[in-house]
Amino acid sequence: MTPIINDFTRLLGIQVPVVCAPMANVGGAALAAQATLGGGFGFIGAGYYPANKVRDELETARSILSTAGRMRGGGKLPVGIAFFGWKFDQNPAAASEMLDIALEAQVQAIWLSFGTNLRPWVDYVRSKDRVDTHKEKTLLFTLVNSVDEAVAAKGWPLDVIVAQGIEGGGHGGNYAPPTFSLVSSILPLLSPGDPLLLAAGGLANGAQAAALLALGVAGAVFGTRFLLTPESTYTAAQKAALLAAGASATVRTEAFDHARGTLGWPDGVDGRGLRNALVADYEAGLDAAALRARFAAHASSGDPDYAVVWAGTGVGEMHEIKGAQDIVRQLHQEMLQRLRAVRQLLDDSGDGITKSSM
Numbered sequence: 001m002t003p004i005i006n007d008f009t010r011l012l013g014i015q016v017p018v019v020c021a022p023m024a025n026v027g028g029a030a031l032a033a034q035a036t037l038g039g040g041f042g043f044i045g046a047g048y049y050p051a052n053k054v055r056d057e058l059e060t061a062r063s064i065l066s067t068a069g070r071m072r073g074g075g076k077l078p079v080g081i082a083f084f085g086w087k088f089d090q091n092p093a094a095a096s097e098m099l100d101i102a103l104e105a106q107v108q109a110i111w112l113s114f115g116t117n118l119r120p121w122v123d124y125v126r127s128k129d130r131v132d133t134h135k136e137k138t139l140l141f142t143l144v145n146s147v148d149e150a151v152a153a154k155g156w157p158l159d160v161i162v163a164q165g166i167e168g169g170g171h172g173g174n175y176a177p178p179t180f181s182l183v184s185s186i187l188p189l190l191s192p193g194d195p196l197l198l199a200a201g202g203l204a205n206g207a208q209a210a211a212l213l214a215l216g217v218a219g220a221v222f223g224t225r226f227l228l229t230p231e232s233t234y235t236a237a238q239k240a241a242l243l244a245a246g247a248s249a250t251v252r253t254e255a256f257d258h259a260r261g262t263l264g265w266p267d268g269v270d271g272r273g274l275r276n277a278l279v280a281d282y283e284a285g286l287d288a289a290a291l292r293a294r295f296a297a298h299a300s301s302g303d304p305d306y307a308v309v310w311a312g313t314g315v316g317e318m319h320e321i322k323g324a325q326d327i328v329r330q331l332h333q334e335m336l337q338r339l340r341a342v343r344q345l346l347d348d349s350g351d352g353i354t355k356s357s358m
């Protein structure tokens, strides 16, 4: 398939500007490596992992990619790994240990998000890169939910800013504008030499990614789409709930974090998932302890009405489970189709324009 070449694909050495988002506890080495093998780039969601799990997942990714012949001799491990700033702030010693493990494993990229104090960790990675000058530098990604956050991030030594709109599945700022508006507002503020901009939030297909490329972003990030893979660790019941969900099935809420007890996110960060009985209980005013008890009581049954099923607004257009490699290939194909169709609007020696304007 014709590669889609731009600054982002050149930076990463990939064929298609599609990223499989980090998905904490749900997308590990298998998902990230398969997304990379499909021609895109995959992230391991390590936000809740302890250090030994970070090491194990990176080893697994290395072994999958080596077996597939995708490791460049002595070079970087072509997947990324992502951490949460707010968890780092709770335990800085564990945070630096995990970053050291990732750097020793030579991950190609590190993604830092959801923290009010991310800059020192960006500088930490950069300082380690400066010591190991014989190695390629580690690419640094961060996620923003507003124009102000993007303006702050563009002053940091980063490579990529991911603008995540309100439609996004999983965690995000409840104050984010829609993805299209957010990236449209950020793009004019970026100059050559600034970090590249990717778009995330609510994407289901390659036509949407092509539209975003036309807008001027360097690539598209898909999260929910990659939950519907054999490689994601969602249960069969969670995947079935996603397949059955319509376009209006999701809601932004703090209910899920209260139910699971995963609290400590920066102000204004909640999460988008499938509206279910847990959300109804939370909205009806059930107190946090009772909500947690109800969540725990249903944990072994796997009932999606009492589980957390993160999902973006694009979920209504997702109708099948397929391998992450195949998803990237399909997105690639759909992007090429749309980009070619758009090019044809200009290819008819201007006939259409001349006739309609006469």
Ligand SMILES: Cc1cc2nc3c(=O)[nH]c(=O)nc-3n(C[C@H](O)[C@H](O)[C@H](O)COP(=O)(O)O)c2cc1C
Pocket: 021, 022, 023, 024, 026, 045, 046, 047, 082, 083, 112, 113, 114, 143, 164, 167, 168, 169, 170, 171, 200, 201, 202, 203, 221, 222, 223, 224, 225, 310, 311, 312, 313, 314
């Ligand atoms: C299950 C799940 C877990 C996620 N975990 C993370 C994470 O660990 N770090 C992060 O920055 N974003 C995380 N996100 C958000 C993604 O980075 C991305 O912005 C989002 O999935 C895009 O929206 P979409 O799901 O509609 O494609 C997660 C999303 C989902 C669905």
